[in-house]
Amino acid sequence: xxxxxxxxxxxxxxxxxxxxxxxxxxxxxxxxxxxxxxxxxxxxxxxxxxxxxxxxxxxxxxxxxxxxxxxxxxxxxxxxxxxxxxxxxxxxxxxxxxxxxxxxxxxxxxxxxxxxxxxxxxxxxxxxxxxxxxxxxxxxxxxxxxxxxxxxxxxxxxxxxxxxxxxxxxxxxxxxxxxxxxxxxxxxxxxxxxxxxxxxxxxxxxxxxx
Amino acid sequence: xxxxxxxxxxxxxxxxxxxxxxxxxxxxxxxxxxxxxxxxxxxxxxxxxxxxxxxxxxxxxxxxxxxxxxxxxxxxxxxxxxxxxxxxxxxxxxxxxxxxxxxxxxxxxxxxxxxxxxxxxxxxxxxxxxxxxxxxxxxxxxxxxxxxxxxxxxxxxxxxxxxxxxxxxxxxxxxxxxxxxxxxxxxxxxxxxxxxxxxxxxxxxxxxxx
DNA sequence: TATATTTACGAACGGTCGGTCGGATTGTAG
DNA sequence: CTACAATCCGACCGACCGTTCGTAAATATA
Numbered sequence: 001x002x003x004x005x006x007x008x009x010x011x012x013x014x015x016x017x018x019x020x021x022x023x024x025x026x027x028x029x030x031x032x033x034x035x036x037x038x039x040x041x042x043x044x045x046x047x048x049x050x051x052x053x054x055x056x057x058x059x060x061x062x063x064x065x066x067x068x069x070x071x072x073x074x075x076x077x078x079x080x081x082x083x084x085x086x087x088x089x090x091x092x093x094x095x096x097x098x099x100x101x102x103x104x105x106x107x108x109x110x111x112x113x114x115x116x117x118x119x120x121x122x123x124x125x126x127x128x129x130x131x132x133x134x135x136x137x138x139x140x141x142x143x144x145x146x147x148x149x150x151x152x153x154x155x156x157x158x159x160x161x162x163x164x165x166x167x168x169x170x171x172x173x174x175x176x177x178x179x180x181x182x183x184x185x186x187x188x189x190x191x192x193x194x195x196x197x198x199x200x201x202x203x204x205x206x207x208x209x210x
Numbered sequence: 211x212x213x214x215x216x217x218x219x220x221x222x223x224x225x226x227x228x229x230x231x232x233x234x235x236x237x238x239x240x241x242x243x244x245x246x247x248x249x250x251x252x253x254x255x256x257x258x259x260x261x262x263x264x265x266x267x268x269x270x271x272x273x274x275x276x277x278x279x280x281x282x283x284x285x286x287x288x289x290x291x292x293x294x295x296x297x298x299x300x301x302x303x304x305x306x307x308x309x310x311x312x313x314x315x316x317x318x319x320x321x322x323x324x325x326x327x328x329x330x331x332x333x334x335x336x337x338x339x340x341x342x343x344x345x346x347x348x349x350x351x352x353x354x355x356x357x358x359x360x361x362x363x364x365x366x367x368x369x370x371x372x373x374x375x376x377x378x379x380x381x382x383x384x385x386x387x388x389x390x391x392x393x394x395x396x397x398x399x400x401x402x403x404x405x406x407x408x409x410x411x412x413x414x415x416x417x418x419x420x
Numbered sequence: 421t422a423t424a425t426t427t428a429c430g431a432a433c434g435g436t437c438g439g440t441c442g443g444a445t446t447g448t449a450g
Numbered sequence: 451c452t453a454c455a456a457t458c459c460g461a462c463c464g465a466c467c468g469t470t471c472g473t474a475a476a477t478a479t480a
Contacts, residue, residue: 027330035468047470048428051342056468107330115385116326120237120317133386159404164382164398171385175322176343178329185238188374188430195371199409223457245438255442258458266438 001044014052015043017059018066025063026107030114030125033060057124064128067110075099076139086147086201089166090209092140092195096170097186100177109174111136140166162200169193224262226252227269228276235273236317240324241336243270267334272336277320285309285346286349296357296411299376302350303403306380310387319384321346350376362413372410379403 020041025033035056039046053059082091102108107113111132133181144159144166148180153159173189197206233256245266249256253405263269271392285305310318310319317323321342328336354369363369383399407416 029239029240029241035467036466039359045429046468047430050469051427108326112385113326113329116318116323117239137386161398161402164402168378168382168402172374174218175325176347177380188371188419192371192374192378244436246436255459256438257460260439261457 003067006091013044017044017045017052018051018062021059021063021108022070023064023107025060026067026105026110026113028107029117030060030063031117033063034193035059043119060125060189061128064114064125064132067114068132071099072110076102084146086152086197086203086206087141089140089143089147089162090144090193090197090206092143095168097173097189100174101186108178112171112174137163137167147201154200154202165196166193169196199202221256224256227254227259227262228272230271231269232276232280232320233315233317236268236277236320236323237316238317239327240270240273241327243273245269260343270335271338274324274335274342277324278342280314281309281321294353294356295360296362296407296413296416299350299353299357299372300403300407300416302353303376303380304400305384307399310384311396318381318387320380322384347373347377357411357413362411364412367410375406378402379406 017038021033021038024037024041028034033056035049036046040048049059053062063184075092079088079095081089082088085182111129114125115129118129119160141160144153144163147153147162148157148159153162169189169192173185176185194206194209227248230250231243234247234251238247243266245256250258255365259269259320265271268329285302289298289301289305292298302359321339324335327347328339350373351370354363354373357363357372358367358369361373379402383395386395404416
């Protein structure tokens with residue numbers, strides 16, 4: 001954007017391409033993403049994409065950033081409106097599952113899909129995805145540490161372990177949901193974490209949560 | 211095989227192809243698997259593969275079966291040598307993580323990779339993978355139910371929830387390990403489940419486990 | 421208005437993909 | 451041995467891939 005808020009040349013196209021590419025990549029995979037399909041879906045020419053990104057890999061990296069922005073706006077930001085502590089940790093888990101329930105992306109969790117796709121394929125994309133995961137775990141661990149600092153965790157409870165716990169339940173929920181059927185697994189993921197939080201926290205608002 | 215145990219014609223080739231294809235598919239993805247690469251890696255012709263499987267999809271389905279057989283031999287079977295109950299549930303988790311630590315497949319967990327890959331892509335392969343996941347969860351739930359039947363779970367502990375818990379920690383361990391670095395996550399996954407089992411079981415052998 | 425730069429396009433390129441085909445080779449049964 | 455079927459191969463096909471190029475339109479700058 002320019003300083004006065006107007007879109008610079010081509011920015012509208014760039015955004016539309018990224019939105020479309022994110023959807024297609026979440027379904028077909030980040031590598032299975034076809035530039036032809038992206039172009040056709042938007043009614044633009046395939047060669048025109050190379051005016052914005054020098055290669056497919058550059059577009060793929062931009063798609064990762066787009067996914068992160070979407071995640072920030074629709075999961076992290078709403079959760080940060082909840083007061084810090086165990087309640088906020090719970091809010092992250094809850095918003096996260098709500099994000100999949102809402103089927104914002106038809107292919108499930110973009111990051112999980114992409115992460116497993118590039119598991120064993122070194123390169124810029126793998127590194128970027130690994131960085132995203134590291135940042136995410138740092139974020140969760142920070143929230144757990146905040147809760148500990150507020151004295152909301154029972155003695156002996158490891159904040160990092162709690163963050164790992166939240167992450168594993170989230171990943172497992174994402175894994176089963178799109179295939180086996182949504183509702184039971186989502187509910188299960190919520191109930192499981194709530195049970196665990198009740199076991200490790202002294203925060204009365206969690207104990208009262210249903 | 212024939213009745214007297216000898217290999218029938220082509221069975222050696224068939225097995226070698228499946229082994230190679232499983233390795234390549236775990237790295238490049240089940241769909242990213244290239245028949246040319248499989249053939250080249252084995253020094254056979256690509257067209258010869260079509261004498262054994264009528265299409266790429268048929269080979270992909272066979273690869274899934276191969277992965278299941280490997281999983282049965284190296285994870286399930288050893289765990290079943292442990293007495294039933296919470297100890298066996300723990301053994302499954304332990305053998306599972308050991309399987310990834312041993313890097314039997316260079317690409318991490320084949321089932322997790324394939325599952326996320328075909329998340330949102332209906333068809334025979336997606337259905338087969340979903341079936342594998344269902345069977346696996348049924349297996350875990352059965353083990354947890356056994357433990358409950360033996361009176362090893364504290365009152366109020368839900369066996370299905372325990373099985374879900376084991377699965378989520380396993381998935382999360384697999385997710386992080388190949389990228390962020392192996393040892394810490396593997397150890398974390400073990401410690402996390404051990405803590406949880408100590409909270410839900412009355413079995414002294416688990417309480418003594420280190 | 422005139423100029424420079426970005427954006428977009430159609431056409432084409434080399435390469436890889438899954439798959440087919442006819443024929444050569446191999447193993448098995450009679 | 452002969453006869454038959456399974457196996458394997460090289461050559462080839464059409465489709466799709468990411469990418470490049472020359473060029474035309476659109477936009478910013480002067």
